[in-house]
Amino acid sequence: MKKKTVRRLKERGWSEEEIKKTEEIIKKRYREDKSRSLPSMNRVLYWSAIVVIILGNFIISMFLIPFLLILKKFSLDIIIITIGFAFGLLFNLLVIDIEHIEKKHHFITLLIIPIIAFINFIVMVNIANSLANVLNLAVARQNPYFISLLYVSAFVLPYLYSLIVKKAYK
Known part of the structure; x- marks a missing residue:
């Protein structure tokens, strides 16, 4: 004082x-608890994290286009799972530690981010398949739905785990 x-x-x-x-x-x-005095900052932080994750998913999917053109199925699947899981851990770190997030925010996060990532990966895999056709690459065409589902599953896994563990300790 x-x-x-x-x-x-x-x-x-x-x-x-x-x-x-x-x-x-x-x-x-x-x-x-400094955050109780700034609940509006938590909302800003939450939505900023959501925007960063959406942009990050877009960048990752663009980064994977060359790999989609070159790698064989098994190697590609391993890379997609690894990147999805790693980015999911980062996402989890950003969102789960924001204090005083309501259940609806967790539900929105669990719904919106995977849907956007799924659609984004479908588009990018289709672009990679079109590029492979134009360049006459002898690469097995990738199934966009399978790759999207693979990435989104690996991406959401850390977040789901944290929600379940957090609920178990309450």
């Missing part, structure tokens, strides 16, 4: 012990 505040409290009859106890309560409250 500021010296001026301490002086005024003493003038009003507060004992030294009461002032110290009050100061400890204020410090403890400040350290325990």
